[in-house]
Amino acid sequence: MASILLADDISFIKLVQKEVLEKGGFTVIGEASDGIEVVEMYKKLKPDVVIMDITMPRMDGLNAMRAILRMDSNARIIICSALGQQQLIIEAIKAGARDFIVKPFDPGRLNLAIQKALK
Amino acid sequence: MQVEYINPFIISAIEIFEKVAKIELKKSNLTVKKGTTPENEISIVIGLSGDFMGQVVYSFKRHTAQRVVSCMMPNASADKQMAYMESAISSMANMITGRATILLAGKEKIIYITPPTVAISAKTEMKYSDIPTLSTEFTSRFGTLQINVAIRPK
Numbered sequence: 001m002a003s004i005l006l007a008d009d010i011s012f013i014k015l016v017q018k019e020v021l022e023k024g025g026f027t028v029i030g031e032a033s034d035g036i037e038v039v040e041m042y043k044k045l046k047p048d049v050v051i052m053d054i055t056m057p058r059m060d061g062l063n064a065m066r067a068i069l070r071m072d073s074n075a076r077i078i079i080c081s082a083l084g085q086q087q088l089i090i091e092a093i094k095a096g097a098r099d100f101i102v103k104p105f106d107p108g109r110l111n112l113a114i115q116k117a118l119k
Numbered sequence: 120m121q122v123e124y125i126n127p128f129i130i131s132a133i134e135i136f137e138k139v140a141k142i143e144l145k146k147s148n149l150t151v152k153k154g155t156t157p158e159n160e161i162s163i164v165i166g167l168s169g170d171f172m173g174q175v176v177y178s179f180k181r182h183t184a185q186r187v188v189s190c191m192m193p194n195a196s197a198d199k200q201m202a203y204m205e206s207a208i209s210s211m212a213n214m215i216t217g218r219a220t221i222l223l224a225g226k227e228k229i230i231y232i233t234p235p236t237v238a239i240s241a242k243t244e245m246k247y248s249d250i251p252t253l254s255t256e257f258t259s260r261f262g263t264l265q266i267n268v269a270i271r272p273k
């Protein structure tokens with residue numbers, strides 16, 4: 001079963017994501033609330049996939065993604081953000097995101113993005 | 120402040136409420152304010168930066184916020200709905216703002232937003248710097264909701 005690390009500053013979002021992912025057969029092994037915490041948790045937990053928000057305190061998700069990819073260039077990171085501007089999506093994909101999901105997210109779309117990242 | 124800056128927020132609020140909570144919002148009136156004080160007990164403040172700057176304040180009466188949250192998590196117990204109330208309302212404000220930035224930014228611009236800040240009190244004094252505020256009220260079956268937008272291009 002694939003292990004997932006969630007990063008979002010809003011606990012309600014993580015609650016919904018966790019429910020959706022567990023129904024989809026994934027295991028959520030950690031929940032971070034900001035960019036610095038997700039980088040630290042990634043080091044410790046080595047999850048198969050990270051679901052990363054962009055707007056977070058202390059360090060945003062794009063910078064946290066860059067920090068994780070510097071440690072592990074094979075890290076699978078999927079952005080899940082309320083921000084869906086074209087320029088940001090381009091920036092995130094260029095920086096190494098495997099996919100970009102705009103909130104409110106469709107449960108099927110999130111599960112599919114993880115399955116694709118795992119291939 | 121131009122009226123077209125608030126339109127993306129009006130469109131987004133209607134869309135996101137329908138999608139996330141199955142609640143129909145109706146726009147009731149639009150006013151221009153100076154230093155805005157949100158009129159309801161629960162306010163969510165989100166700042167904008169990048170190619171647009173300023174802030175947006177979403178304001179709800181407590182009972183309206185509670186009913187909205189119960190629609191956002193219909194299968195949760197009343198205790199759980201209570202525990203997640205601020206967070207769920209914050210996520211709603213975050214998604215409305217995020218959706219509005221897509222409409223405001225178009226293809227070239229980039230707009231960043233801050234994490235939501237929740238302010239709870241009868242009347243919160245809020246300063247919007249020198250940017251005039253456009254305020255829209257919406258009605259729903261659970262009461263009214265106000266969105267105050269004080270933004271301008273960089």
Ligand SMILES: [Mg+2]
Nearest residue numbers: 009053055056
């Ligand atoms: Mg966030």
